[in-house]
Amino acid sequence: MTLSVQPHRDAVGLPDGLMFVDGKWRPGQDGASWQHRHPATGEEVGSFAVAGAQDVDDAVRAARRAFDEGPWPRLRAGQRIRVLHACAAALREHADELRALQALDNGVPLSFASVYATSVGVAADVFEHHAGWVDKIGGQTLPPFQGGDHLAMTFREPVGVVAAILPWNAPFLLFAQKVAPALAAGCTVIVKPSEHATFTVLRMVALLLEAGVPEGALQVVTGPGEPTGQALIVHPGVDKVSFTGSRAVGRRVIEASAGTMKRVSLELGGKSPALVFPDADVNLAGMTAMGMVTMGLSGQACVAHTRALVHRDVYDQFLAAAQLLAGMITYGDPFDPAVLASALISEKQRDRVMGYIETGEREGARLVAGGTRPDGDLAAGNFVAPTIFADVRNDMTIAREEIFGPVLAVLPFDDEDEAVRIANDTEYGLGAGVYTTDVRRAFRLARRLRAGTVGINGFQVEPHLPFGGFQQSGLGREGGQSAFESYTELKSVLMPLTEELM
Incomplete structure (x- = not known):
């Protein structure tokens, strides 16, 4: 008897395979699409749109407009916290559907769907964790060092437009580890899922939009590394790239970021x-x-x-x-x-x-x-x-x-x-x-x-702990306060309190 996932595909139903750009679910401008084959059977289980350079440009421009003029970066902390908690609740409510989509995407068995890296629940945990940072992250007030009487202060502000480029192996966790802190900090986000795990991410984006994330603050462009990923990492309108994947592509991200001094977070694997x-x-x-x-x-x-x-x-x-x-x-x-x-x-x-x-x-x-x-x-x-x-x-x-x-x-x-x-x-x-x-x-x-994480008589990654590596395992950390801060810029502000010059 030949193994087939087709009955499950028909039972679950797949997202339309369209990308979400500038407030609309749409195909790519040139009509290109990618046929996804299931790793366990070789069957074609669905297709999705391939974003070209113009699609990516549309997404970046919309994200920039939403950052510069839209409501998300300007929401009061309490409002943003409520939206992020609603995102977590939506993920939990649709957990069974998302687990089935993951099984159709990358073949992770349902028997393993409650284990940390491949769990919907942990994605919800990550959103709730970062919701807790929204009203707690801040700067400092420092004493004057010289000159007249004045205030010396620091503030943290969102870094801007973020490109979140995901791998295929743990779409729930990696989506949450990038999108949750970026949204919590007030950034706008363009997600590019792996071409091998797209339908899961499309559904998560739809759920977050339904939960209250404004359309311009969250977008998704689909397609392989070339052309879609490449167009994102070289686009001058992207302020930060957060990438998880191979060392070879990580090096390309660093090289592409040099021209516009993009902020970069990279998680590039290990030999633990x-x-x-x-x-x-x-x-x-x-x-x-x-x-x-x-x-x-x-x-x-x-x-x-x-x-x-x-x-x-x-x-x-x-x-x-x-x-x-x-x-x-x-x-x-x-x-x-x-x-x-x-x-x-x-x-x-x-x-x-x-x-x-x-x-x-x-x-x-x-x-x-x-x-x-x-x-x-x-x-x-x-x-x-x-x-x-x-x-x-x-x-x-x-x-x-x-x-x-x-x-x-x-x-x-x-x-x-x-x-x-x-x-x-x-x-x-x-x-x-x-x-x-x-x-x-x-x-x-x-x-x-x-090593970035050492387990004693066991191993676990948790939402409130920083996760990342030494040496060629990457740059930066995901999880915890350090992840939140990586989606911010630190600004110094000085204000005189007397007529004396500072």
């Missing part, structure tokens, strides 16, 4: 290590690390702990636990509650992951699980079996490059210093994990590891 010590719950560590690179997104997550650094004394035990979980992973129809993991997003990504597996074997790593593709009714999808490599050295390709697939590289170490040395020997620095029952070691290593 999990350090496992003999006193840890080794079985928990093995299943957690393997779960991060297999369950739900099948390792297509920037912060997945894809390098397991394991003390030699418990190395075999860790491998056994990881292999046990790998054998439990199920694939297939994302609407089936028994399915635990998704297909890879495209044929190109599937072939790329298989290429890394071949490279790992060629470079001498020991393949202990997976490394294959399923056959039968799953053959038409982009599935790759959970894969574990043992005896990996940190100079191997599979230990250094972000694979973005269900591949775990397990490296041995002998002592704490060696573990830290291996962990920090990377171009990335997004996340890390430490598995130990020694509290002093846990905090000692959390300080020594060069």
